[in-house]
Amino acid sequence: MATGMATDKAGRLAGARPSTKACGDAAEALALQYLQAHGLRLIRRNLRSPGRGGGEVDLIMADADGTLVFVEVRQRSRADHGGAAASIGLRKQRRIVFAARHFLARLPQVPPCRFDAVVVDGELGAAQPPRIQWLRGAFDASGWD
Template structure:
């Protein structure tokens, strides 16, 4: 396997996360939504009327404690603030708002390992 750059690894992880979310029945509203305060990886809508803000963490190994430790309370607060800014620009009202984290581990096994944590913040 060729070595991926950080950007390529992140893009691959996000693509795998999007495929996972659509397989779960979610509709992708936006990818890599940016504003002056930061970026939201994936914004999706559930059939239940919920909007889901998804932080994608892609890793090749367990260095730095693995991806679970990459989403700190500070990171969750930042996602909440960005989600609020995105929501403020929308006309639609949502039944619920949720922040999820999808961890992708590439390279340890033949197929990528995907872990989906729902409602982290």
């Protein structure tokens, strides 16, 4: 690295774009805050199912009516290729459902469930705040046995 260039604590060049993980973590925190403000209660964050090909659920929330809500959070700084919502394809949905089923298998009784998405379109930390959209029932688990 050239001498005299300023770096942050992680050793990145000052002013460099944050990592994908940092953006994802920030979007998850924003989504969690948004959902809690709309009456949902956090059950668990970042549930990973075991094994190869397993999935991850970003947020597991409880709705006021007792519904267990599995939430996928997606963030895109640009709307190319349909924005954040378009990035939740069938393969991703299948992995989320797999992780959700792993979680549900441990419960003594399975409550009503729903698969939501919170999409964050826009640059996090920019002058113009990102657009947050909560998609209730974004997809379902039927047919994936």
